[in-house]
Amino acid sequence: QLKKEGLFEPQYKKEIPRYPERIGLITAPDSAAMGDFISTLRSHNRYSEICLIPTVMQGETSVLSIIESLDIARLHSLDVIAIIRGGGSAQELSIFNNEQLCRHIFEYSAPIVSGIGHQTDSNLVEAIVDHAAVTPTACAVFLTEPFSQLHTYLRQNLVEMDQGITQTFESISSQSQTC
Numbered sequence: 001q002l003k004k005e006g007l008f009e010p011q012y013k014k015e016i017p018r019y020p021e022r023i024g025l026i027t028a029p030d031s032a033a034m035g036d037f038i039s040t041l042r043s044h045n046r047y048s049e050i051c052l053i054p055t056v057m058q059g060e061t062s063v064l065s066i067i068e069s070l071d072i073a074r075l076h077s078l079d080v081i082a083i084i085r086g087g088g089s090a091q092e093l094s095i096f097n098n099e100q101l102c103r104h105i106f107e108y109s110a111p112i113v114s115g116i117g118h119q120t121d122s123n124l125v126e127a128i129v130d131h132a133a134v135t136p137t138a139c140a141v142f143l144t145e146p147f148s149q150l151h152t153y154l155r156q157n158l159v160e161m162d163q164g165i166t167q168t169f170e171s172i173s174s175q176s177q178t179c
Contacts, residue, residue: 002124023051026073036086045143054069063098081111082112087117096123105128113139
C-alpha cells in the first residue's frame with residue numbers, strides 16, 4: 001500500500017544538510033547504539049549539538065514512543081533527525097515496518113536519517129527516510145563525512161600556506177644576504 005501511494009519515491013526525499021548544527025537523536029538512552037553513534041560522531045564532528053530524545057525502541061510501546069519522540073523533536077530547531085537502534089531479532093525490528101510510523105516519518109518536515117540493526121536487516125522505515133545507513137555507526141559516519149572532508153581540506157591548505165610563507169621568507173632572506 002505504501003509503495004502504491006508513492007511513499008518510497010526518491011523525489012520525496014529531503015536534502016540532508018551538509019553541516020548540521022543541531023542533530024536530533026531518537027534512540028534508547030544509554031544503549032550501545034547511542035554510545036557508538038555519539039563516539040563516532042564526536043571523533044570527527046565536535047561542532048554539532050546533539051539533542052537526545054530518549055525513546056523506547058523495543059516492545060509494544062515502541063512505535064508510539066518513536067512517534068511521540070518525533071513530535072517532541074518538532075518543538076526544537078533541529079537540522080536533521082537520526083533514528084537509530086542496534087540489531088535484534090526480526091520480531092524486535094518489525095516495529096520499523098509499522099504503517100503508522102512510516103506515514104509519520106514520511107510527513108515529517110525535517111530530514112530524517114536512520115541506522116537500524118545490522119547490515120543484513122531491512123525494513124520499511126529505511127525505504128522512507130531521507131537517508132538510510134546500514135548501522136547506527138554508519139549513520140554517524142554519514143553525518144560526519146562533510147566535517148572530515150572540510151578538516152582535511154583546511155589542513156592541506158594550512159600546510160601549503162606554511163610552505164609558501166617559508167619559501168617566501170627564504171627567498172627574501174637569500175636576496176638580502178646578496179646585497
